[in-house]
């Protein structure tokens with residue numbers, strides 16, 4: 001087994017970078033050019049192969065907006081369920097269509113794929129460009145289909161920091177709390193890229209901050225597969241994931 005991956009216990013798929021949102025804080029840039037999306041069959045094959053070698057404890061699909069490709073998300077989560085991965089999450093902004101039938105069908109599809117948890121991004125930043133109504137409707141559809149929904153807001157500086165963005169976020173998530181949805185801790189916006197460009201005044205100059213999502217390349221716990229198939233210095237469309245795992249080197 002590759003020593004740099006001996007602790008691998010998680011798989012993440014960036015399903016696509018296409019997105020319905022244009023959040024100012026987005027770490028993924030402006031989303032102005034069209035992005036590919038991950039191929040379902042290759043993704044499924046990859047999950048099966050990795051689970052044959054490692055004890056995978058969690059899997060996540062996100063984007064961009066992953067539910068622009070609901071069949072792909074469903075195929076990945078169905079496979080994860082069949083392989084017994086204990087924790088599987090979808091991170092979504094909840095806005096992939098305005099059409100209520102399409103929203104209902106997507107919730108049904110996720111139920112049938114045995115998706116368990118949907119983390120729904122709701123906050124001042126997302127709701128600058130994403131209408132709340134379809135998001136609320138989707139949350140209700142998910143709940144009706146027995147899928148656990150957790151509202152996952154982004155906070156500026158810290159959850160308890162006093163600023164106009166956090167005030168709007170508190171009001172928005174309060175609407176979901178009033179309807180009985182669970183509110184998660186969410187995340188604190190990391191001062192990088194667009195976040196630094198638009199909210200630089202809120203971050204202290206010269207303050208050293210480490211990116212909480214960054215892993216040591218010498219001890220990878222998470223296998224992250226990009227929407228173009230990129231993974232571990234290679235690409236799953238060009239090489240089998242097990243070969244990429246074998247060949248991986250951080251240097």
Ligand code: SF4
Nearest residue numbers: 019021023026064093
């Ligand atoms: S919804 Fe997510 S991926 Fe899309 S622009 Fe907003 S932060 Fe970025």
